Amino acid sequence: MSDPIYDLHCHSTASDGALPPAELVGRAKLQGVDVLALTDHDTVAGLAEARQAAQDCGMRLIQGIELSAGFESHCLHIVGLNIDPTNGQLLEGIGRQQITREDRAQKIAQKLVKKGIPDAYPELRAAAGNGEITRLHFADFLVKHGYVATQQDAFDRYLSKGKPGYVPTAWAPLAECVAWIRQAGGVAVLAHPLRYKLSTKWLDKALGQFKAAGGQGIEVVTGRASIDDIRLSYGFALKHQLYASQGSDFHAPGNQYLELGRLAAMPAGANPVWDLF
Template sequence: MPLYDLHTHSTASDGAYSPSELVRQAAAAGVNVLALTDHDSTAGLDEAETAALEAGIQLIPGVEISVTWADKTIHIVGLRIDRHCNVLKQGLSRLQATRLERAQEIGRRLYRHGVPGTFEAAREMAGEGMITRTHFARHLVELGLAGSMKDVFERFLTRGKPGYVSTRWAEMADAIAWIREAGGGAVLAHPQRYKLTASWMRRLIGEFKECGGEALEVVSGTASPSETQSSAEYARRFELCASSGSDFHSPETAWVKLGRLPPLPSDLTPVWTHWNH
């Protein structure tokens, strides 16, 4: 049976591996079908597709779109997208501009907090990819201002901390429309990570489905067994397909590995069931 990993990141956003290296690492881990789903960017897909042909695995073109819903940041993965679709390209372009503005403001706020040069360092670290909070976090760890990436976010980059910048992302209906216009299917990423009450979770998933959402990411690299079980229950309740993805970013996160995922519950319909390979 093919091994699927439908949620990963490369240096085109905040991943540690280049698109081609990510593909090679996934193939070495036994992954047969890999989706590259960088944050608000499809820039790594050409390189990843070339590497996938060389490695003998299937590359699913994807993206992870940032959405603001009920004042929370929600992530929606688009799978099997046409990255050349103008509607999708225009939407992502607006989000990329928002990301740059946020990065510049994070740099200004950290400067006022007594830490100069963070925007410039993050920009250099990002290279041709987008500047993300992960790049700021890595730089602050290098400066010795925190012991780990998690520590950086808790001390500098979350709400109420010196480098936090409130950001308005895409509307859910718009993000799903971009994905569908590009011929893809929309997946609600890692639903348990949003720390919503049961009633708010039902509202989120209900609106996601009403807008044309197709699947829940039931199995995720960061989910506990109980969280996976809860996501599976929501997939059943709302009659949504199920997806599986590690959300791999970096080997530094030892507990999130490419392809190291438990199987989907057997009674759920995998999102790939109707794909024509």
């Protein structure tokens, strides 16, 4: 009998994913995923729908979230797994993050107007409803209206640091985000550690603070990870005595490298994060 397939990082329309939570769960089931964590950005709004869909199709759902956290002048993403989404301290923290996100969205839109790109905010707010507006939404807007050809072009020309639509954001500190997850009974995992383009020295410093705050895991296998990436990430897991997690970071159909459940094997001997729940 083969081992269960875990995918512990993905997104729905509650944040910047393309599929509603129930459809996301259905797609994961079709892809052979046995255990799925829904980890929307700074919100737990999609979990109830996902939980019901998982129950209906016989899949195990891990309730999760992905929090943006401040570390020095950087933004790190912390995945919370196996959380209680009704925890008061977590919800209070999420509320603060959502105010920050809304403020950033309005400021990005204002900067785009100055570059001759109007109407981004009203269109995105109407499309998102009560959901979160992320930079990926702005990237899709720029593609849709012909300002750029691809999402990556949108980030390269408008949305990345130093570009005309970039807005520096004061996220809650790393230790505070980890504390919210722990207070909600969850496991804190540093997401996609190599994506921040930090030097080894700085990533070690971040992981030291993360571990001291109560962080317990690091993503070793991600949808985009090469064999070398996995080896490097696993090295950080061993060095800092962190559990190894894996997740596709799925957002939308159509990207063969970011499909639900399509993940390389975990390194032999790794301590999987799901042992904690």
